[in-house]
Amino acid sequence: MKDLFAVVMLLGIYSLLSASFFVAMDAVDVAFTEAAVGAGISTLLMLVVITITGRSEKTTRHKPLLALLVVVFTGSMLIYGTFDMPYFGIADAPIHSHVAPRYIQESMKEVGIPNIVTSVLASYRAFDTFGEVVVIFTAGIGVMALLSVGRRPEENEKTTAIDDSMHEQYLVIRIVTKMLIPFILLYALYVQFHGDFGPGGGFQAGVIFAAAIILYTMLFGLTTARKVINQSFIQFIAAAGVLLYGCVGIVSMLNGANFFDYNALASDPVAGQHLGILLIEWGVGCTVASVMIMIFFNFAERREMQQNNEKINNIEGDSL
Amino acid sequence: MIIGLYNDWVVVVLMMIGLYIVIAHGNLIKKIVGLAIFQTSVFILYISMAKVEGGSAPILAEGIKQFSNPLPHVLILTAIVVGVATTALGLALVIRINEAYGSIEEEDIQHLDNQTQDETELQATEGEQS
Amino acid sequence: MISHLPVLQVIVPLMAAPICLLLKRSQLVWLFSLFASAIAFIISVLLLQQVMTSGVISYELGGWEAPWGIEYRIDQLNAFLLLIISGVSTVVLIAAQTSIEKEIPKEKHTLFYILYLLSLTGMLGIVSTGDAFNVFVFLEISSLSAYALIALGQDRRALWASYQYLIMGTIGATFILIGIGLMYQMTGTLNMQDLSQRLPDVAQTRTVFTAFAFVIVGVCLKLALFPLHLWLPNAYTYAPSIVTAFFAATATKVAIYLLIRFTFTVFGLSFSFTTLPLQELFLLLGLTGIFVASSAAIYQKNVKHVFAYSSIAQVGYIVVGFSTSTITGLTATLLHLFNHALMKSAIFLALGAVVYRLGNVQLSSFNGLGRQMPLTMAAIVIGGLSLIGVPLTVGFVSKWYLLTALLEKGWWPVAILILLGSLLAVIYVWRIVEAAYFKKPLAGSVPVKEAPLFFLIPIWLLITANIYFGIDSRLSLKVASAAAQSLLGVSP
Incomplete structure (x- = not known):
């Protein structure tokens, strides 16, 4: 896509979508922030910059093969890493059983909010x-x-x-x-x-x-x-x-x-x-x-x- | 087992789209857009690991027993702020680069830089000869 | 108050930064930042003393015990690094006012000092903390201020260098963030000490393996280890001289600290060096880095470029010492951290003095400078000799330990390669010496005076330290070997 305006708007939409995704994942505070920051402030700042620099991207001729290689390698590395991850939503995964329970059980007593x-x-x-x-x-x-x-x-x-x-x-x-x-x-x-x-x-x-x-x-x-x-x-x-x-x-x-x-x-x-x-x-x-x-x-x-x-x-x- | 990990795979794909934009595109604003996508996908990775099936948002209330993990939420709140700070600084740099070089394309800038490099070297050798 | 020293170390420069914004007057702000930095230095000396006599200090922020709250954990390694960073920062700041007078517009002086203090805060914070996520936060403080500081350079190429650094740095930081996230997912904790106890249980999973790879790659991006070094030369060359002197001595050191901390403490020696071919990989990358960067340094026309490439080569030496994973090798690595900080900050400050007088650091402008700025040029020569590793300078001490470590391991071909690498250093240093002492000044160039006193004091402080620790290295050696021993889990 060569039109930067569209690119920035799509980024804003992406941020808003991920914010609604965060709500679905119970992270309401994060969703609030992402909506205000990602979809709001940073989109706005990018739009201002585009009005300064011009909104079209120049076409480049070189083929980004190396980039593709790096990305595929990193991606497959990550996919490889996911195989031993705890499954999505499981309640007894390590992250839910070590540090976090104290926050959930004691914070009312210790902090009071x-x-x-x-x-x-x-x-x-x-x-x-x-x-x-x-x-x-x-x-x-x-x-x-x-x-x-x-x-x-x-x-x-x-x-x-x-x-x-x-x-x-x-x-x-x-x-x-x-x-x-x-x-x-x-x-x-x-x-x-x-x-x-x-x-x-x-x-x-x-x-x-x-x-x-x-x-x-x-x-x-x-x-x-x-x-x-x-x-x-x-x-x-x-x-x-x-x-x-x-x-x-x-x-x-x-x-x-x-x-x-x-x-x-x-x-x-x-x-x-x-x-x-x-x-x-x-x-x-x-x-x-x-x-x-x-x-x-x-x-x-x-x-x-x-x-x-x-x-x-x-x-x-x-x-x- | 496929179902249990699909969220991670979606995240990986999103991350790699972001990373690819950063590396492959020559336009400086697009690179920053790519960075933003890359970072936001990492946020999704964190948040999705915090989710507990049947849990609710970590705000204490009557009658709720199961909560999602609050710690990743806290970390990502911090990371979002860091992300917007980086974006703002990056964009400020883009404005300055646009003023100094008259372009925001990587190729043009590298080309202009090579020219200045040659000029300074030329001056230096001329100075030595005289 | 003594018990609060670990947090004061970071808080003093941090709180000083917003106060500077309220002070506004550039002279006043300079004195104030110098004062804050000096206090940080004194605190680091006290901390080092305390650690050497009574062992690890742990400080719980907010009064919450370790895995739940954030912990500051100072051992010999941290204390040593804190000392290097705050020490260099203080010495470099002495020259700051004089140097930025010519390089940065007047209305931006206050902002410069604020960013400088924030960058110092970030680095001190990374080194002090015992919490993996806190590392990321402070890493970003130091990086963001670094991007802005580099972009303050006069040349427009500074902007481009800063932008490239921003992109690379952010990718690196995000990689580290992914790594920390995966570690957290497998163990449920963010505290480094806690991680190191819980990781062995899950060490054989692919997720931990990936986490490790991502953290290492992220840190190496920050470290400018070959082949991820491309952002460094221009960033160092076009940044304001003071910034270069500060970063060359500290920024890569902090990255090396992170590398050591993650491989040795968090993941543990057995994991880091057995599951991955890390030893061979780092040895290979280190050696290639030494040769590629040193040869590149030889062909540079800009003297700042020469020493920037030499910094990449020095990272190579440090990583080679690290890859031996023996006590002697690690001692050599840590010693070289300290020694390299001494030489590079002195050299870049001296180059700052040259910029102050001449306005540029092209090699051809150095012709005949040996007579015109004798003290400055002598400092560069001593610094250069130290880079080569000539006896009586600190460079010799760390090279000596590095070679001993390699020979202990029986890696004599590597030792020979290291010596060959030093020969390359001889060449690039010689080119500068030749220009300064054996060439006539360019026709039509105006003769310049010796550098002002505010440059000479810090430069010669560093050079004196360089020679002192080159002759009597007991003090630095004691700390370095104590840190190495504690890292490898051998009680001293």
């Missing part, structure tokens, strides 16, 4: 989740290091003018979106707080929150959105999220327990766990939301810059 995935994520394996937040933070910083451009005020005015005239056409969409955005934000907060009881949590909430802002940006232009949320504020929130998460660990360390041992946060261990999980979920939510917005802003800014350059070139070409 019904969503086992959240208690494993935020308490038993809190350090992995901390690592995950740092990965997102790294990506945000990396994208900024690659794409951020110095602000040039004259160009900004020009873009505002162009955007305003353009958006006259989308009047209906703009009004509907304006009405929707508060609900999306509210939903994000619901997901943030409800993570202990049902599917959801800081990460999904952050992505949904970011989605609302991105929607606003797409319809009202980057400059308007920048007025609402400026770059250094976003950076501050991103850093604060990581620091909040880390500080929970440091406080429990100062209280004489191990890093991320929430039991030490309050006199009652379960209350301590609740407090710890609440705080770190906020840390996750802040960092994820702000990094997603930051990445999108940087992408959109590049796109705007390139389009401006093209416009200037066109005008110059016409005058010649």
Whole structure:
């Protein structure tokens, strides 16, 4: 397939399908995240990039025989490996009998929240989740290091003018979106707080929150959105999220327990766990939301810059 | 026995489609799409090993005895985030490459690189002769 | 506080990174990152001391005991690696401010330091952790920051190199993820110690075999072991000099650590070296790597390329030592990790100084540089001699142990090949020496001054360490052999 637009849309559909597959496999939290991230954010980012780079792929003449060979070899290796695997859905497979039972049986007593995935994520394996937040933070910083451009005020005015005239056409969409955005934000907060009881949590909430802002940006232009949320504020929130998460660990360390041992946060261990999980979920939510917005802003800014350059070139070409 | 493993085979096929796109295609965006497919298929591998027949989603509630394994879910939540982080960084690189080379095709870029290589070497030898 | 040292080792640079974003002023951020890195170094020294006197330290994160929570587990090997990584990072950072002034636009300096600290965090995290999945998470932290750091290079080829590295690195990481998943499926645990106890029961299954293969291939992609090395030369050449100096000394070392950890600790010696022809395979790949990369190094016009290829060759030596799987061989491997970190970081820093003065590192620009930058060039020469393995440098010590290990095993043809490989190193080092000392400067080139002090201090710190450990290798040897013994399960 040579049309990259179709390729990206198919990828989005693939992500959405695998998300529904995850629901069928009882992984509701994962499905939620995959739908928000795979089908939402990454598809969106790819579309932005395609508008910058052009949407058709060049035909190549060389035959990728070597690639085929590597893939067939790796694939047959994996198939070979599957022969000794426990069968699908069997309850006494090794993974269900060693570490996992404790999470299922004891987490209510030890952590005190019904969503086992959240208690494993935020308490038993809190350090992995901390690592995950740092990965997102790294990506945000990396994208900024690659794409951020110095602000040039004259160009900004020009873009505002162009955007305003353009958006006259989308009047209906703009009004509907304006009405929707508060609900999306509210939903994000619901997901943030409800993570202990049902599917959801800081990460999904952050992505949904970011989605609302991105929607606003797409319809009202980057400059308007920048007025609402400026770059250094976003950076501050991103850093604060990581620091909040880390500080929970440091406080429990100062209280004489191990890093991320929430039991030490309050006199009652379960209350301590609740407090710890609440705080770190906020840390996750802040960092994820702000990094997603930051990445999108940087992408959109590049796109705007390139389009401006093209416009200037066109005008110059016409005058010649 | 065939039935018991079919899910793994489907996953393997999906993974290999992804890997093939990464290796065989020259378009940089397509490579990243391939990576995304490859990673998502690995997620499916993890999630399908967590499933217990007759189990339900791992959220404690009255009257449910059998749960699917929550640990792979946690791992994959983390892995999804890592995946999107990689995708975002990769796309940022594609934008920069497009600006620097004016193309996002592997062939073109390699061609342009070879040219610059030759030019610098040419300059170097000229300098030595003079 | 002493009991929290294992986690502080990782947390200090990690927390320093977002704080840097709030500090903003480039000078301040530099001092702060230097400070954070120095603290990490001090912690690693304390940890090494503690491990050498009282044995393995285990730290349970979140207070959950091992297979349920994540465990940090520091033994001699980890502590040694932590020391190398944080030490090199600190020394290299001294020169950072001066070097990036010319190579990176001013508004990106803060971001550079943040990424640098994150990359350091990632590597320290990989080495400290005792949990297989945690390895993957921190591997991605270090890789993502590495891609961004490499792409900060001035040349547009840096972008392309970084992209290639991203693709290869992600495939490698995903392979490791598949391997970990299969292991988990067969044993139900992610803790390395727990894995090593539970894997033997299922060792004869095809799934474990596949898991092992995937982990090894994934790690080798990161390791840049021949023939999976293609991403490395350009990434090292076009990255900012500081980044090259840091990565050349640490990134491949972390990958080798993972290789050792998975083959020796997790899967166990008997599995790794009996079920698969791993020994022969690594010996073969290592030797081919030495020859292919060293010969490629000879023909390079860009001096950074020369040493990047030489890094691939050095990985070959390390892997050959590893493939003997004897105590002497492993000691040689570990010693070479340390020694190679010392030489390569010094050489690449010196090249950074040359870039600072000249703006490029083409071999032809080196003509006559021996007079103009005597101290810098002397450092490159000593580093080069060390790469060859001349007595009185660290290179000699590790080569000596490697040869002893090979002769102990009775593999004398391999030993001869190793010596021949060193001859190739003589050639590529000589080309640089010839240009710098025996050729006249190019007509029309402007004479340059010696490198600034902020370069000379770290370079000569590393060179002094190089010579010191070349003459008196008791300290490094003691740690390396203790680590090797504990890996092979022999009590010292």
